[in-house]
Amino acid sequence: MSAPERIPPGSVSAAGTGTDADAAELLAHGELTVRGRIRDASNAALFCTVALDGQEATCIYKPVAGERPLWDFPDGTLAGREVAAYEVSEATGWGLIPPTVLRDGPFGEGMCQLWIEVSTDAELLALAEGEEAGPGWKAIGLAEVGEGQTALLVHADDERLRRLAVLDAVINNADRKGGHLLPTAAGRLYGIDHGVSFNAENKLRTLLWGWAGEPLTEDAVTVLGSLREAFDGPLAAKLAPLLTPAEIDATRARVDDLLATGRHPEPTGDWPAIPWPPV
Numbered sequence: 001m002s003a004p005e006r007i008p009p010g011s012v013s014a015a016g017t018g019t020d021a022d023a024a025e026l027l028a029h030g031e032l033t034v035r036g037r038i039r040d041a042s043n044a045a046l047f048c049t050v051a052l053d054g055q056e057a058t059c060i061y062k063p064v065a066g067e068r069p070l071w072d073f074p075d076g077t078l079a080g081r082e083v084a085a086y087e088v089s090e091a092t093g094w095g096l097i098p099p100t101v102l103r104d105g106p107f108g109e110g111m112c113q114l115w116i117e118v119s120t121d122a123e124l125l126a127l128a129e130g131e132e133a134g135p136g137w138k139a140i141g142l143a144e145v146g147e148g149q150t151a152l153l154v155h156a157d158d159e160r161l162r163r164l165a166v167l168d169a170v171i172n173n174a175d176r177k178g179g180h181l182l183p184t185a186a187g188r189l190y191g192i193d194h195g196v197s198f199n200a201e202n203k204l205r206t207l208l209w210g211w212a213g214e215p216l217t218e219d220a221v222t223v224l225g226s227l228r229e230a231f232d233g234p235l236a237a238k239l240a241p242l243l244t245p246a247e248i249d250a251t252r253a254r255v256d257d258l259l260a261t262g263r264h265p266e267p268t269g270d271w272p273a274i275p276w277p278p279v
Contacts, residue, residue: 063110078195079111085194122183138210160189165208176206
């Protein structure tokens with residue numbers, strides 16, 4: 001398949017609110033109204049509308065007060081990490097994360113992210129018979145399917161997923177599940193739920209291992225080079241209120257490592273490679 005064009009910051013947003021910058025402005029300054037709760041979320045996730053100057057959009061609001069403590073991440077930092085992931089995504093120009101801001105809301109400060117309508121037509125994950133992935137697919141690993149039976153779990157050999165795999169390696173995403181992949185009818189692909197990212201220790205845990213050890217694309221190398229320069233400029237300033245200095249340094253070092261090896265990372269064995277549940 002042909003690779004999609006690189007999406008510059010400020011491109012048209014998924015919800016028809018104008019540019020991504022317009023959507024971010026609406027999210028940051030609009031009136032936030034809670035409409036319901038996403039009950040299967042591990043932390044408090046509230047479905048909301050946000051309105052400003054005659055514009056309205058739907059969004060997800062995750063208040064810091066609703067975050068559950070984790071043993072390996074400081075308390076009250078997940079919302080900031082989600083915003084940091086968005087800022088890094090924007091710096092790549094790939095536009096892989098919906099507009100996301102940190103703001104005050106009905107239950108205090110929290111992350112607010114544009115709601116994405118998902119297309120059910122895209123096939124990104126599948127179970128395959130046999131020991132090898134077929135054409136157009138990349139193998140992840142064997143999965144139990146009941147009664148002692150196993151099948152090969154595969155993901156699509158899709159350039160959008162490949163870009164997301166690079167972004168996950170940069171931000172050290174510890175929870176890339178299938179349910180965190182949002183394809184749209186317009187052909188965009190977004191990743192969500194990046195609260196457990198940016199740990200200074202290696203915690204990459206993802207379903208997108210299909211390119212492990214393979215050379216990075218020329219596009220990815222170019223983007224990583226630009227990203228490395230951004231870490232010595234405006235990006236570092238944007239991340240400073242959201243992450244610790246050690247976490248920013250570790251993210252910069254991961255970019256350096258990717259550029260030095262020129263390859264997608266491989267599982268190290270020091271940390272479970274695939275999240276559970278995977279979907």
